[in-house]
Amino acid sequence: MQNHNLGYPRIGSQRELKKACEAYWTGKILLNELLETAKKIRTQNWQTQQTAGIELIPVNDFSFYDQVLDMSLLLGNIPDRYQPLRSTQSNLDLYFAMARGYQRDGYDLTAMEMTKWFDTNYHYIVPEFKKNQTFQVFGTKVFEEFAEAKNLGFNAKPVLIGAVSYLLLGKEKDKGFSKLDVIDQLLPVYIEILQKLQVQGAVWVQIDEPYLAMDLTDKERQVFVQVYTEIKKQVPQLKIILANYFDCYGDNLATALQLPLEVLHLDLVRCPSQLDDILTHKNLDSQILSLGIVDGRNIWKNDFEQSLQVIQKAVDKLGKERVWIAPSCSLLHSPYDLDFEQKLNPEIKQWLAFAKQKLNEVVTLTKLAKGEKTPELEKALQENIQAHQNRKTSTLIHNPKVKERLQGICEEDFSRQSSFVVRQALQKKRFKLPLFPTTTIGSFPQTTDVRQLRARWKKGELTQAQYEAEIEKATLEAISWQEEVGLDVLVHGEFERNDMVEYFGELLEGFAFTENGWVQSYGSRCVKPPIIFGDVARNKDLSVRWSSFAQKHTKKLMKGMLTGPVTILQWSFVRNDQARKETAFQIALAIRDEVIALEQAGIQVIQIDEPAIREGLPLGKKDWTTYLDWAVKAFRLAASGVKDETQIHTHMCYSEFNDIIEHIAAMDADVITIETSRSAMELLNAFTAFKYPNEIGPGVYDIHSPRVPSVAEIKQLLNKATEVLPLENIWVNPDCGLKTRRWEETKLALQNMVQAAQELREEVSAVKV
Ligand SMILES: Nc1nc2c(c(=O)[nH]1)N[C@@H](CNc1ccc(C(=O)N[C@@H](CCC(=O)N[C@@H](CCC(=O)N[C@@H](CCC(=O)O)C(=O)O)C(=O)O)C(=O)O)cc1)CN2
Ligand code: MET
Ligand SMILES: [Zn+2]
Numbered sequence: 001m002q003n004h005n006l007g008y009p010r011i012g013s014q015r016e017l018k019k020a021c022e023a024y025w026t027g028k029i030l031l032n033e034l035l036e037t038a039k040k041i042r043t044q045n046w047q048t049q050q051t052a053g054i055e056l057i058p059v060n061d062f063s064f065y066d067q068v069l070d071m072s073l074l075l076g077n078i079p080d081r082y083q084p085l086r087s088t089q090s091n092l093d094l095y096f097a098m099a100r101g102y103q104r105d106g107y108d109l110t111a112m113e114m115t116k117w118f119d120t121n122y123h124y125i126v127p128e129f130k131k132n133q134t135f136q137v138f139g140t141k142v143f144e145e146f147a148e149a150k151n152l153g154f155n156a157k158p159v160l161i162g163a164v165s166y167l168l169l170g171k172e173k174d175k176g177f178s179k180l181d182v183i184d185q186l187l188p189v190y191i192e193i194l195q196k197l198q199v200q201g202a203v204w205v206q207i208d209e210p211y212l213a214m215d216l217t218d219k220e221r222q223v224f225v226q227v228y229t230e231i232k233k234q235v236p237q238l239k240i241i242l243a244n245y246f247d248c249y250g251d252n253l254a255t256a257l258q259l260p261l262e263v264l265h266l267d268l269v270r271c272p273s274q275l276d277d278i279l280t281h282k283n284l285d286s287q288i289l290s291l292g293i294v295d296g297r298n299i300w301k302n303d304f305e306q307s308l309q310v311i312q313k314a315v316d317k318l319g320k321e322r323v324w325i326a327p328s329c330s331l332l333h334s335p336y337d338l339d340f341e342q343k344l345n346p347e348i349k350q351w352l353a354f355a356k357q358k359l360n361e362v363v364t365l366t367k368l369a370k371g372e373k374t375p376e377l378e379k380a381l382q383e384n385i386q387a388h389q390n391r392k393t394s395t396l397i398h399n400p401k402v403k404e405r406l407q408g409i410c411e412e413d414f415s416r417q418s419s420f421v422v423r424q425a426l427q428k429k430r431f432k433l434p435l436f437p438t439t440t441i442g443s444f445p446q447t448t449d450v451r452q453l454r455a456r457w458k459k460g461e462l463t464q465a466q467y468e469a470e471i472e473k474a475t476l477e478a479i480s481w482q483e484e485v486g487l488d489v490l491v492h493g494e495f496e497r498n499d500m501v502e503y504f505g506e507l508l509e510g511f512a513f514t515e516n517g518w519v520q521s522y523g524s525r526c527v528k529p530p531i532i533f534g535d536v537a538r539n540k541d542l543s544v545r546w547s548s549f550a551q552k553h554t555k556k557l558m559k560g561m562l563t564g565p566v567t568i569l570q571w572s573f574v575r576n577d578q579a580r581k582e583t584a585f586q587i588a589l590a591i592r593d594e595v596i597a598l599e600q601a602g603i604q605v606i607q608i609d610e611p612a613i614r615e616g617l618p619l620g621k622k623d624w625t626t627y628l629d630w631a632v633k634a635f636r637l638a639a640s641g642v643k644d645e646t647q648i649h650t651h652m653c654y655s656e657f658n659d660i661i662e663h664i665a666a667m668d669a670d671v672i673t674i675e676t677s678r679s680a681m682e683l684l685n686a687f688t689a690f691k692y693p694n695e696i697g698p699g700v701y702d703i704h705s706p707r708v709p710s711v712a713e714i715k716q717l718l719n720k721a722t723e724v725l726p727l728e729n730i731w732v733n734p735d736c737g738l739k740t741r742r743w744e745e746t747k748l749a750l751q752n753m754v755q756a757a758q759e760l761r762e763e764v765s766a767v768k769v
Contacts, residue, residue: 001320003366004056004290006206006243006265007159007330008045009355010063011520013337017041018524021064025100031090038064042145046154048356053363056204059149059156060142061330064092065099065523068124068169069112071161072098075189076138079128079173081109091139099125099523101705111705113171113678114522116615116654118210118246120297120333121529121571123522123654127170129179135189137196146200157241158197162209163190163227164220169211183223190227191234198238206241212256213247213267213619221255232260241265241290245329246297247619248274257283265290268310269297269328275310279317288321289314292328294353294361299334299517299531299573301353302361304368304384311369325366331355335517335528347396348512348533350387391577399509399535406585414636416644416668420694423644423670428728430604430645431557435764436718436732436757437488439697441651441673442561442607443500443737444478444493445746454498471496472549479554481747486754489557489605492550494739498528500563500609501571505530508590509537511572525740531573532583538590541597548601560598560606564650565591565634570612584634591638599642607649608639608669611736614655628663635667649673653699653736657686665692673697675735677709681720688724696721697731700756701749703738708748714756727764732757 011017020037023029042062049057063070072078073095078086085094085102101111113126142158149156161169163186167179197205209224216224231240240261248271249256256264257278264287266274275291278284291314293307314323334355341349353361364380391397416423450471457467478493497503505511511530518526543562551558565588574583591608598606613635618627639648650667653675657664664672676683676698684698700717701709721730732753738746 001315001323001325001366001370002055003053003325003362004157004206004241005049005054005058005331005359005362006208006245006292006296006327007058007061007332008049009332009334009336009520010041010045010061011518011524011526012037012041013044013340014516015518015526017064018526021524025096031092034092038062039148042148043152046149046152046156049359050154052356052359054359055155056157057149057154058159058206058330059145059154060159061332062145064095066123066125068117068127068161068166069095069099070139070141071166072125072127074137074139074142074193075166075186076136077127077129077133078138079112080130085109101707103707108707110707114704118213119615119617119619120246121519121521121527121612121615122333124169127166128173129167129170129177129182130172131174131177133182133185135186137189137192142193143196143200146197146202150201156202157204157206158202159206159208160193162207162211162242163187164224165209165211168214168220180219180223183227187227187230191231194231194235194238198235202238204239204241206243208243208245210243210245212242212244212249212252215250215621216252216255221252224252224255225258228259228261239263243290243329245270245292247271249278250274250620253277253281254283257281257285257287261287263288263290263324265292265326267292267328269293269295272310275314279314286322288324289318290324290326292326293365294325294327294358295576296327296329296331296358297333298576299352299354300576301351301384301387302358302365303388304361304365304381305388307365308368311365315369320370323369325362325369327358327362331358333519334358335514335519337516340516341514343515344512345396347390347394348531351391351533352531354517397534397575397577399537402510402535402537402586402589405589406582409585409589409637414633414640416640416642416648418644420668420670423647424695426645427647427670431647433488433557435727435761436730438732438754438757439487439489439559439673440482440491440733440750441703441735441737442491442494442559442609443497443739444491444495445741445743446495446739447743450474450495471546475546475550476553479550483554483556485747485751486758487556487750489559490550490554491559491561492546494561494737496546500737501568502528502530504542504563504568505532505572507538507540507542508587509539510534510586511536527571529572532569532575534575536583536586536590538593542590542594544594544597544601547598547603551602557605558603559649560595560603562591562594562598562606562608562638564608564610564613565638566616566631567610567612569634570616581630581634584630585637588634588637592641595638595648596641599646604645605647605649606642607651607673608635609651610635610667611651611653611655613652613664614657614660617660624660628660632663632666635669639667639669647671651736655683657683658689661686661690661692665690665694669694671695671697671731673699673731673733675699677702677717677735681717684721684724695729695731696725697733699735700732700753701734703734703736703741706741706745708745709752711752711756711759714753715760718756718760722760722764
């Protein structure tokens with residue numbers, strides 16, 4: 001029996017890579033300094049894993065931006081628009097241009113599309129495929145990192161994204177071909193990469209095929225068989241660990257077991273039941289099973305007693321030689337190290353394990369399962385048992401009032417008083433907004449000034465009063481600026497928030513938060529997900545102070561701004577001792593009370609953001625309806641406590657809507673703002689095909705780019721919207737919040753947006769006359 005790890009966080013234990021990348025992008029450091037930082041992080045990560053006792057250590061899990069983009073570079077899959085940069089730039093600059101766009105030296109290249117990595121809050125760069133797509137071994141990163149690790153004496157295992165998943169993660173950019181057919185061009189190059197690694201001395205390689213957890217067609221399954229049969233034929237000596245995670249193999253199990261490879265990895269945290277299915281499957285031959293038993297997606301301590309039983313079951317059937325121990329997935333999704341947390345309640349802290357602690361869990365479980373007996377192991381086991389017993393009975397977790405209230409909710413709590421048609425009429429009368437009302441999604445630029453202010457306040461260098469006075473100043477400036485530009489529905493700007501989820505976590509009961517629990521979200525951007533450890537309650541106002549302050553300083557409508565229950569759930573580390581639905585409803589009740597409090601404080605328009613509704617979808621379609629039913633209900637529970645005249649908005653981004661549009665409609669928000677500009681309003685098709693009844697603000701420009709959209713461009717997008725939506729239902733807004741932007745471009749872009757709306761109004765009224 002042995003252990004291995006699937007991947008380690010790479011942003012740096014103190015976010016060194018984030019800081020170095022951002023410094024490099026703004027020209028504050030040179031390339032070699034960035035490369036040095038990266039090397040230090042890799043060495044440290046490998047050392048940490050080896051010291052912990054990990055036997056096979058992943059390499060090429062490091063990335064400067066994203067591992068899927070790394071694969072595109074390795075395969076020479078560089079979209080045509082970046083070709084001119086190939087000769088003039090270092091490969092890393094070319095890589096960053098693909099990730100972030102490039103506006104310099106006379107170039108205006110847009111970034112490649114970014115989307116969610118399965119059901120995580122990590123975003124990857126979507127590979128592009130064209131007709132007659134070709135590949136060649138271009139990137140050198142995996143070879144260099146493998147050599148680097150070997151030279152340092154680590155037992156290194158290269159990690160690659162599987163050829164099939166790589167194709168399925170991508171997008172056809174031309175018509176007239178299917179990305180699956182591209183496999184004939186891809187496979188020879190992929191095999192060449194494996195051969196090179198073997199020549200370099202690789203014995204094991206980990207190939208990630210997370211698409212094996214998704215619903216696949218027969219054709220797609222055939223491609224899996226074709227690819228791995230060919231790989232075995234061409235590189236017979238190289239031993240393959242096939243990793244699938246985030247869900248069951250499900251209907252793909254027979255296929256997975258049919259593939260000629262040495263180790264099959266299972267996520268036993270997300271899908272414990274599949275162990276029995278596999279152990280009794282007729283296709284199970286001589287493979288080793290890698291048991292993904294330590295949760296790579298959450299921060300709870302592993303339950304050793306329970307895990308040992310599971311491992312024993314596998315050992316009984318296969319023998320110790322054919323059982324490996326591992327985390328469920330890459331530890332990319334876990335924060336670095338619990339030891340950095342000095343302020344966490346010690347009672348809660350003893351229930352937790354971050355990436356570094358998870359390594360120890362993997363190692364300890366392997367030793368215990370092998371039957372090793374030492375005083376340290378016995379102590380580790382007893383401590384683990386103790387921590388779990390404490391968690392089961394802790395008074396911190398259970399709040400009878402919350403449980404009682406949840407028991408008492410009834411059907412009416414999920415519905416507004418009247419139907420949308422009635423509400424719309426009342427709201428139009430009350431607000432008297434012009435046609436195509438303009439608004440923004442909530443946040444304004446989180447400048448270094450604002451963040452430093454908060455950092456100083458948290459360190460105690462600023463008093464509460466000093467901090468609030470500065471935040472008031474920023475809010476007032478944003479208000480008067482919005483008035484000047486002529487926006488119709490204003491926002492307060494979210495300057496008081498570190499993050500749209502963490503901020504609420506800090507104010508609610510049942511949440512704990514960390515000082516350094518950073519997890520990469522995309523590129524250099526990180527989040528610190530709060531930890532939901534107990535029943536959730538709202539014992540104080542969450543946003544009333546800032547929304548009512550802002551409303552008092554303008555005659556215009558000030559939109560209240562809250563994060564919805566599903567998004568708070570999805571972007572937190574959630575408890576694993578009760579159903580997600582239960583937790584979502586508890587959060588929903590807290591948000592419901594805040595919505596009502598905002599209304600009582602005179603706020604007439606309230607936005608409840610739910611950008612993570614789509615991301616929460618289970619990977620297998622069979623589980624969709626169950627999830628969507630409770631997710632929609634959680635939103636409705638949060639939103640339905642107000643009068644008909646109060647207008648509820650919601651906002652979503654990074655989402656496809658076609659296959660869930662009826663559920664989006666069932667949320668019954670008066671207004672929904674969505675991201676649509678990057679797809680040039682394509683996303684609206686779902687809304688028009690379904691005849692989505694409520695008001696919609698299709699985003700008119702991409703906020704991820706500093707590029708300023710012209711008035712003509714915005715009007716063109718809006719004209720598309722007017723062709724398919726009733727005019728009186730259309731709002732005008734950007735794709736998402738503006739916190740990652742600078743004021744310079746924000747001001748110009750919003751001025752153009754308001755002007756576009758004004759021109760459109762005039763054109764429409766001219767037609768009417
Ligand atoms: N949770 C979450 N998930 C999300 C999103 C989101 O907004 N929130 N948006 C989508 C895209 N993802 C995003 C994720 C993060 C960021 C982002 O801007 N993150 C910031 C951190 C935000 C934050 O928590 N800031 C804190 C702490 C900031 C900090 O690092 N402070 C410095 C000091 C200040 C400085 O010099 O900058 C320090 O402590 O060292 C604050 O403002 O208080 C970053 O990585 O830079 C943006 C988008 C999808 N998923
Ligand atoms: C990721 S959705 C962001 C919504 C939030 N209100 C903001 O403007 O930042
Ligand atoms: Zn958004």
